[in-house]
């Protein structure tokens with residue numbers, strides 16, 4: 001039985017993994033500090049560019065410390081680590097009085113971040129070997145740490161130490177202040193690992209979802225770009241117009257335009273309808289768009305201005321459009337495609353239509369995207385003589401036209417070519433945002449903000465021979481979270 005418990009305990013330990021970030025202004029001594037903790041001897045440390053990850057073990061629990069560069073440029077990347085860390089080590093050069101204000105501002109910015117607030121923080125006042133260095137009590141006062149950590153509910157310990165070690169001695173001796181602070185932080189995290197890790201996992205999940213949404217958004221933009229740079233119907237449908245010249249295009253600009261919006265390139269889809277819709281801006285409604293057989297068979301069942309045409313079977317489409325077929329699902333590089341259609345140029349000055357909607361066709365307004373222009377009564381062969389195309393500009397020029405490509409099976413759209421749904425039209429189930437909010441609320445409810453927190457602020461005692469570390473803030477009776485809290489938090493909302 002005892003073995004069983006021991007085994008269970010060991011397994012729990014194995015599953016734990018503590019992640020810390022080591023931050024602070026540049027030249028504070030962060031790298032020196034982490035080298036001390038890792039037992040590394042370093043005669044000279046260089047400013048950190050980016051980050052350095054150091055893996056340590058604390059009582060069988062693996063610990064990863066991210067030592068991040070403290071220069072102003074590198075501070076911008078700190079926040080990318082916030083969601084995955086269980087605790088923060090903030091190092092201060094306590095001998096550099098000129099940067100105390102900057103240090104305070106940076107510390108506040110860190111603590112106020114919603115991925116850091118509430119997490120344990122170890123503030124290390126480094127370089128105590130230098131004459132006149134502020135001790136831990138001075139640091140608390142000068143940096144106004146007490147109100148800061150109370151405000152952001154961060155359990156905090158301030159320790160003073162020196163990372164400067166005697167390089168002549170064989171073994172790296174860790175300063176007792178550093179050792180004490182480090183152990184306090186890890187023990188604190190281990191004691192509340194379940195709660196802190198729940199928050200970490202939730203924040204990571206929320207972060208991933210946010211990135212996924214951004215990727216989707218970007219792929220939407222890519223798809224729109226694809227629309228904009230895809231320069232002719234021929235490319236999109238697998239047909240080509242070798243007779244078309246730039247002059248023709250210019251001339252036809254003043255006439256009618258057809259705008260093409262490819263919605264999807266799902267290779268499995270055979271169920272694609274191309275709709276040509278004429279948008280009348282004159283009173284002459286008797287003029288109907290003349291449809292090219294390029295687009296397949298016209299079905300006259302539609303209303304006056306809209307004619308629906310079935311595309312050729314997809315296999316045909318694939319055969320005729322190697323560019324689309326070979327370019328993969330996610331990206332169609334029209335710029336670098338084989339120039340099978342030498343005559344079309346791109347109209348880059350396009351802005352995109354926002355007419356996308358879930359339930360209807362996707363429409364691009366005339367002149368919004370690359371335009372395909374009619375070519376007065378010209379015919380051309382397309383790969384095989386069976387596709388002959390006739391476009392009559394005289395009639396086309398009477399009106400603005402849109403070509404609307406409709407995908408019937410919305411669920412099977414691919415990432416690159418689909419018109420991404422607007423956030424407001426997404427079903428609620430795919431919105432992940434509320435999870436992290438819930439847990440944050442749960443944590444807040446659990447600690448009942450400041451009401452349940454006590455402040456243990458040791459009085460300054462400089463006469464004491466022993467340097468006194470300062471526990472600035474710690475929740476008095478941390479409550480264990482349970483499912484009830486979660487439900488309660490959700491209900492309270």
Ligand SMILES: Nc1nc2c(ncn2[C@@H]2O[C@H](COP(=O)(O)OP(=O)(O)OP(=O)(O)O)[C@@H](O)[C@H]2O)c(=O)[nH]1
Nearest residue numbers: 026027028029030031032047048070127162163164
């Ligand atoms: N005297 C003294 N010098 C120290 C101490 N700790 C670090 N230093 C020196 O301070 C300088 C900066 O140390 P780093 O560890 O590179 O500082 P950092 O915070 O990592 O700096 P960035 O990587 O640029 O953010 C180095 O020259 C160290 O030797 C210390 O406790 N006492």
Ligand SMILES: [Mg+2]
Nearest residue numbers: 030031047048
């Ligand atoms: Mg460094």
